[in-house]
Amino acid sequence: MPKALVAYSTRTDNTAKIAEYIAEGLRFSAADVTLVNIKNIKEESQLEGYDIYVFGSPTYHGEMTNSMKTFLFLSEKADLAGKAGGSFGAFGWSGEAPERIYETMKNVFSMNMTPDGPLMLKSGDLEGGMKMAQAYGRKLGGMVA
Numbered sequence: 849m850p851k852a853l854v855a856y857s858t859r860t861d862n863t864a865k866i867a868e869y870i871a872e873g874l875r876f877s878a879a880d881v882t883l884v885n886i887k888n889i890k891e892e893s894q895l896e897g898y899d900i901y902v903f904g905s906p907t908y909h910g911e912m913t914n915s916m917k918t919f920l921f922l923s924e925k926a927d928l929a930g931k932a933g934g935s936f937g938a939f940g941w942s943g944e945a946p947e948r949i950y951e952t953m954k955n956v957f958s959m960n961m962t963p964d965g966p967l968m969l970k971s972g973d974l975e976g977g978m979k980m981a982q983a984y985g986r987k988l989g990g991m992v993a
């Protein structure tokens with residue numbers, strides 16, 4: 849059974865909700881999922897042992913959160929090369945964060961990123977995006993199964 853880590857930061861819980869939908873999709877594809885707010889990840893060892901990594905942050909002032917920036921530096925120390933990956937985030941109008949995370953996972957960590965690209969959901973229509981987020985998770989699970 850593939851193991852997946854869904855790690856997110858959030859300020860007002862929209863990105864947390866997307867993380868839950870992605871985790872549901874991963875479970876549909878029989879992955880064993882760990883869903884965690886990155887404020888609870890302190891050590892690189894907590895990133896070890898997964899086949900699929902999905903990282904998410906909302907966009908504030910055109911950027912990912914500071915905690916996600918710090919988390920990506922921690923992730924750089926873990927050996928994620930070749931692992932399946934995806935990114936996501938809630939946004940209002942521009943949504944830079946999921947794209948930046950995706951590019952970092954691809955270009956710096958050399959991960960096998962989903963061809964679907966980053967998953968971006970507008971904060972006003974999260975329920976409408978539920979199926980999209982579940983499908984995103986299911987397809988990520990399929991990359992390893």
Ligand SMILES: Cc1cc2nc3c(=O)[nH]c(=O)nc-3n(C[C@H](O)[C@H](O)[C@H](O)COP(=O)(O)O)c2cc1C
Pocket residue numbers: 857858859860861862863864905906907908909910911938939940941942943944970971
């Ligand atoms: C002060 C402030 C700045 C924001 N800046 C952006 C932005 O630059 N681009 C964007 O797409 N959304 C922006 N948003 C909207 C948030 O990304 C949106 O509310 C998102 O759902 C928050 O996700 P969260 O609940 O996971 O924190 C901003 C919101 C606030 C309150």
